[in-house]
Amino acid sequence: MSGQARRVALIAGGTAGIGLGAARALAAQGVEVVVGGRDAERANAAARSLDGPGEVVGTVLDSTDQASIDAAVRLAVERFGRLDVIVHSVGAAPSGTFDEWDDAPWRDAFEQKVLGAKRLMSAALPELRKSDSGRIVLVAGSAGKEPGASMAVAGTMNGALISLTRAAATQLAPEGITVNAVSPGPTATGRWERLVEMNAERTATDADTARAAMSEAFPQGRPADVAEVAAAIAFLASPEASFVTGTNMTVDGGQSRSI
Numbered sequence: 001m002s003g004q005a006r007r008v009a010l011i012a013g014g015t016a017g018i019g020l021g022a023a024r025a026l027a028a029q030g031v032e033v034v035v036g037g038r039d040a041e042r043a044n045a046a047a048r049s050l051d052g053p054g055e056v057v058g059t060v061l062d063s064t065d066q067a068s069i070d071a072a073v074r075l076a077v078e079r080f081g082r083l084d085v086i087v088h089s090v091g092a093a094p095s096g097t098f099d100e101w102d103d104a105p106w107r108d109a110f111e112q113k114v115l116g117a118k119r120l121m122s123a124a125l126p127e128l129r130k131s132d133s134g135r136i137v138l139v140a141g142s143a144g145k146e147p148g149a150s151m152a153v154a155g156t157m158n159g160a161l162i163s164l165t166r167a168a169a170t171q172l173a174p175e176g177i178t179v180n181a182v183s184p185g186p187t188a189t190g191r192w193e194r195l196v197e198m199n200a201e202r203t204a205t206d207a208d209t210a211r212a213a214m215s216e217a218f219p220q221g222r223p224a225d226v227a228e229v230a231a232a233i234a235f236l237a238s239p240e241a242s243f244v245t246g247t248n249m250t251v252d253g254g255q256s257r258s259i
Contacts, residue, residue, distance in 0.1 A: 006054050008032045009085035010076045012061050012120050015046040017189035019089030021230035027052030034076045036061025063090045063116025073123045083127035085237045088117040089139040098152035113157045133239040134177035142183045142252045162248050169246030178245035180236045185252025186223040219254035
C-alpha cells in the first residue's frame with residue numbers, strides 16, 4: 001500500500017481465539033491493527049506475536065466499559081490517524097438449557113456480546129464515517145440461527161447480534177459503511193478444548209476419545225480452524241466487500257441445516 005495510508009482495524013477480543021485469528025489475517029494483509037483485550041499484558045503479547053508489513057499494537061479494551069472502548073478508539077486514531085475497520089469477537093455464553101441458569105449469566109453474556117458490540121459500534125462510528133471503506137464485522141456464532149436446547153443463552157445472544165447487524169446495515173448502507181456478521185460453528189480454540197474436556201469427564205473417557213466423538217458429528221469430521229473463520233472476517237473487512245452488507249456469513253463446514 002505504498003503511496004497511501006494503510007487501513008486501520010480495531011479488534012475487540014483480539015487476544016485469543018477467533019479475534020486473534022482475525023487480527024493475524026488483517027495484519028498479514030498490511031492493515032495496521034490495534035489488538036484489544038481486557039488484560040493489557042495479554043493484549044501486548046498478542047500484538048507482538050503478529051507478523052505483517054503494518055504496525056500492530058495492543059491496548060486494554062473491555063466491552064462492558066464504555067470509557068475503555070472510547071480510549072481504544074482514541075488510541076487507534078491518535079496512533080494511526082484513522083479507523084476503517086472494527087471487529088467485535090467478545091464474550092462466551094454458558095451452555096445449558098434456558099432453565100439451568102439464573103439471570104446473572106444471561107445478563108453477563110448480554111453485556112459482553114450484545115451491548116459490547118453496540119458500544120464499540122457507537123464509539124467507532126464517527127471515525128468510520130471518515131473512511132472511504134468503513135467496515136463493521138460482528139462474530140455471532142452459528143447458535144444464533146439454529147440453537148440446540150443446550151445453547152439457549154448462546155443462541156439468544158448470537159441471535160440478537162445478528163439482528164443488530166441487519167438493523168445497523170440498513171441504517172449505514174447509504175453512507176457506504178458495511179455491517180456484517182460471521183457465524184462460526186465449533187472452532188478449534190481454547191473454548192473447544194474446554195468443551196472436549198467437559199465431554200470427556202461427562203462420558204468417563206479421555207480427551208482424544210471425546211474429541212474424536214464430538215468431531216464425528218460434524219459434516220467434515222472436524223471443527224473449523226481459526227484461520228478459516230478469520231479469512232471470512234478479513235474478506236468482509238476488506239474494500240473489496242463494498243457491496244456485501246447485512247449478511248450473516250456462516251462458517252460451519254455444512255453443519256447448519258437451514259438455507
